[in-house]
Amino acid sequence: MIKLENISFDHCIKCTVCTMYCPVAQATHLFPGPKQSGPDAERLRIKNPELVDSSLKYCTNCKRCEIACPSNVKIAEIIQKAKWNYVKIHWFRPRDFFMSRTDLVGSITTIVSTITNFVVNLKITRAFMHIFLKIPFTRQFPPYAKGTFKKLYEKKISKTQRPFEKRVAFFHGCYINYNNHSLGQDLIRVMNAMGYGVDIVKEKCCGVPLIANGYIEKAKKNAKFNIAHLSKTETPIVSTSSSCSYALLHEYKEFLEMDNSGYISRLDYITKFIYDEFSRGNIPKMKPLGIRAAYHSPCHLERMGGVMYTLGVLKKIPGLELVILNSECCGIAGTYGFKNENYEISQAIGSALFKLIDNANPEFVITDCETCTMQIEMNTKYKVLHPVTLIAMALKE
Ligand code: SF4
Ligand code: SF4
Missing domain, CATH: 1.10.1060.10 (Alpha-helical ferredoxin)
Known part of the structure; x- marks a missing residue:
């Protein structure tokens, strides 16, 4: 029908x-x-x-x-x-299964992150993954953090958030939870400087890697969990991942055909939230950065119409010389570039962007997406920063 x-x-x-x-x-x-x-x-x-x-x-x-x-x-x-x-897939695909189970893999590897990070980078491990799991030999993985961001928040950060009257709920996503705690801490510093205390809610992986690898029923289960917990909040909700935001705002309703009306009007990708606050005059005190940086806009943020908010926010940071790249897709597309059969295509797609970055010769690259960050850092000599990190760097203590 x-x-x-x-x-x-x-x-x-x-x-x-x-x-x-x-x-x-x-x-x-x-x-x-x-x-x-x-x-x-x-x-x-x-x-x-x-x-x-x-x-x-x-x-x-x-x-x-x-x-x-x-x-x-x-x-x-x-x-x-x-x-x-x-196409219904009936066989077990170990690579795609584990790549899309970010919560399962992340919660185990963050317990033994030092060993995991060491072992993953051994040539013998790489060769094993290349031959048996069909993961490209030269593909770099982001290092795992020690413990999860959620535990760090509960142990050390939550009590510092109590004095704030205004609140935001933070959907931190897997990348912050298992790989990059410092981005989560930057977000909290920026929100606090703008007078907001940060709460975190119960969440599971947004489902983007599950959808990409065809685990639609599992993606629906995660979406159901996230919808239930996000809908219970009464405050604005922010996410620092452009892909998580895209899933929570669009994929749940349009692709998974689920009802996300309980929170959709309160959820923003972070730069939209900050842009609105800046427009109301709520701009934290910032010192000049004295940095030249090139900005790459991720595909899903472009699809959401969110690039103008990121640029609007970045332009408010004093002493930030911004080169806006006329960039296209970086080629990694989540787990796509982590597969042997896609690797060459992924690198070919990204090659124009890597050249643009080299020609711009910045001190840093800025982007909103964690997998774009991985792709650019692997293929250029530049460190990639999230827009929120730039604001955190500019904050006057
Ligand atoms: S861009 Fe043109 S060809 Fe492509 S789907 Fe839209 S209308 Fe069709
Ligand atoms: S890869 Fe091509 S067909 Fe697929 S979403 Fe991107 S532009 Fe569309």
Whole structure:
């Protein structure tokens, strides 16, 4: 049965603009492009689901085609649904299973992070992962932190947040919880400087890696958990991950078809929240940074229309010389670039961005997305910072 709300493919006017903007179609002939794999093929697939072809797996779900489409065709959504709703996978895929179980892997590895970080970087481990798990030999992994951010918050930070009358709830996501505590601490410093105390709520992985790897039922379970806990809050909710924000705001409703109305009007990607506060005059005291930095806009933030808020906030930081890169997809697309079969395409997609960064010759690169950070740090000599970290660096103590 065709659902009327799912026939956006019928609005396609065959202009092919989406294919021009698709980074995968530019990088490889193995993917025919969004027009052909999306609206064109969907007409056939709804008649015969067996017409799903294997080239769909090359789509990174970056959504750049949807940004470009003048007819608002939900191209990436059509492709994702075709990939996972028609093709049922019945065999166990260890690599994809563990890569998408960020909470399971993160909660174990953060207990033994020193050993994990050492072992993962051994050549013999790399060779094993390359041959048996099909993970590229040269792909770098972000180091795991000691313990989780959640425990750090409960032990040391929560009591410092009590005096604040105004509150925000913070969806910290897996990257802060298991890899980068300091970004979470930067967020708390910035919020406190703006007069907000920070609460954290119970959360599970937002589900982005689960969706990307086809574990749709598990993604729905996580979404149900997050929706229940976020809906119980009464304060504004912020997230420092552009991809988590995209999932919580859009993928839950549009792709997983779940009701997220209990919190959606209160949740913002962090720079939108800060931009609104700055516009109301709530700007913390900042000292000049004296830094030249290049800004890369992540795909999912572009899809949400959030780049203008990040730029608006960055422009308020004194002494920050900003080079705005005319950048496209970095190529990593979550777990996509961590797979042997996608590695070359992932690197080819990112190569234009790496050159742009080198030409800009900044002291730092700024971006909002954790996996863009991993890709840029692996392929250039530059340290990548989150916009919130830049504000934290500029704060006057
Ligand atoms: S989501 Fe990205 S990779 Fe997939 S078809 Fe659209 S532009 Fe291409
Ligand atoms: S950009 Fe939109 S309207 Fe144009 S070919 Fe692609 S899907 Fe069709």
